[in-house]
Amino acid sequence: MSKPIQIGPVQAGMSVPDREIIALWKRSFGPEFQLDEALWQQNTAKDPSFLPSDIILARDGSGTLLGFVVVKIFRDLLNHPGEKLERYAGFGYIAAIAVSPEQRRKGLGRELLAQAETYLADNGATTLYVGESFRHFFPGVPVHNRAAVEFFAGSGYELGTLESDLDGPLDPAFFEPVLKASNKVTYRQGLPGEEAALLSFLSRTFPGRWHYDTRLFLEQGGSIEDVSLVIDLQDQIQGFLLSYKPGDKVIGPGRYWLNEKPDWGGIGPLGLNKDARGLGAGLGVVAAGMQHLYRHGLKSARIDWTTLVDFYGKLGFKPALTYQRATRPIISKVKGEDDV
Ligand SMILES: CC(C)(COP(=O)(O)OP(=O)(O)OC[C@H]1O[C@@H](n2cnc3c(N)ncnc32)[C@H](O)[C@@H]1OP(=O)(O)O)[C@@H](O)C(=O)NCCC(=O)NCCS
Secondary structure, eight states, rough: OOOOOEEEEOOOOOOOHHHHHHHHHHSSSOOOOOOOOOHHHHHTTSSTTTOOGGGEEEOOOOEEEEEEEEEEOHHHHHHTTTSSSSGGGGGEEEEEEEOOOOTTTTHHHHHHHHHHHHHHHHHTTTTTEEEEOOOOOSSSSTTTHHHHHHHHHHTTOOEEEEEEEEEOOOOOOHHHHHHTTTEEEEEEETTOOHHHHHHHHHHHHHHHHHHHHHHHHTTOOGGGGGGEEEHHHTEEEEOOOOOOOETSSSSGGGGGGTTTTTTEEEEEEEOOOOGGGTTHHHHHHHHHHHHHHHHHTOOEEEEEEEEEEHHHHHTTOOOEEEEEEEEEEOOOOOTTOOOO
16 A cells, blocks of 8 residues: 655754755746756745745655645744734744656645644734745636636635736836936936945835845845935935846745846846835836946846836837736634534
């Protein structure tokens, strides 16, 4: 008799079988989501919140990997108190789930998801999200993947807002006129030594995830020179935009799935101080980021995880991939319910 399928988290003290997981990921996802080793490491081992037990594996009796789920919880709160990150307490994320193509429609995905949900609940989660995590892989469920949408909808997740990744050309005909639109602000790339000023701007204006993510970006070798700044007439930072090039130390979300495309850049996030809104500086700083990437010889760019399709459309960007937010509460068991 063949041994049953074993499902469980990577045990404490055991190393994560990175190569096996990446190989299965590549067979499970389509050509639009081909993961490489660097991205995998960045979004697991190099995520300060990551624990090996956040990966749950399904293996057959002979040890072959049949499926996996990566969950996430934000665990870095103690290191960053007072930064408005408390709102992420109780959030549990299904960061990625995959079952090998030969093993689908046998209930394995559902079984992996159930174990992931129990693990997240045991670790304090009260609401579950598909994607969206810190150091995320996806902003939600990829809409073009019917199996994934049906899978989560059928597992009690409520489907919500659509989010898109947008692709566009780095064409001076789009970005040059926009750069000249306002006389109240100017744009330039950040300068070495300006890191503290950028983080101070972010902690005042966008305390929470953008501040945290940008600090991590800088700590892990991201360059301030890849941050476009909106500068007011008093020489103060009023806005920011991150952009990414191939080969950068930090793989920006816009470049997650473009590792085979050496002439593509990534753009985002972007944020402006309230006082700087309504001046055209939002589009202006995107144009500055486009110009920065263009000057590095790149031809196209992807802007990730946005609902602002019309806004970025003015600079020539169009939806390339669409995701749907998916969430469900964890309904805690009433004590004694199963104890009869
Ligand atoms: C999504 C995925 C993990 C589902 O794994 P699975 O083992 O086939 O799922 P299950 O057998 O447990 O299916 C559970 C339910 O999901 C739904 N479902 C799964 N695949 C489906 C499909 N192709 N079409 C329609 N419904 C589907 C069904 O309701 C199914 O129940 P049923 O078989 O009783 O009708 C798998 O298709 C996969 O690995 N896809 C590629 C990776 C991916 O897209 N991951 C999601 C984004 S992170």
